[in-house]
Amino acid sequence: MAAVQLDGKVITDWDSFHALCRDAFGFPDFYGSTMDAWVDCLSYLRDDDGMTKFRLRRDETLRITIRHADALRRHAPEILDDIQFCIDAINDRYADYGEKPALELQLA
Numbered sequence: 296m297a298a299v300q301l302d303g304k305v306i307t308d309w310d311s312f313h314a315l316c317r318d319a320f321g322f323p324d325f326y327g328s329t330m331d332a333w334v335d336c337l338s339y340l341r342d343d344d345g346m347t348k349f350r351l352r353r354d355e356t357l358r359i360t361i362r363h364a365d366a367l368r369r370h371a372p373e374i375l376d377d378i379q380f381c382i383d384a385i386n387d388r389y390a391d392y393g394e395k396p397a398l399e400l401q402l403a
Contacts, residue, residue, distance in 0.1 A: 296356055298357070298358040298360065299349075302362050303364045303365070303368075304367075306371060312374050323345065323346060337397070338388055340398075355397075356395075357398055360403055
């Protein structure tokens, strides 16, 4: 299983979240640093579009682990809520195309 880790202690605001994600997921240089752009990039995990450094097989899932999720929940709960909401939306998008969910969120 492909995996990426984000550190909840490092995420203090939207700018730090998007900077961390740009590096962790290998988003392209034109990444817009918005949740719409985040969703768009992670909606192409099984395509050859180069939107992330990950290329998943049809049956593979990308596990996103947020270490120190309690710290993130304390100082930026809206970011954690949006991450969860967007992962659900992305997985729904994959389901709409007859594919299994591509993302799994783990809070540690």
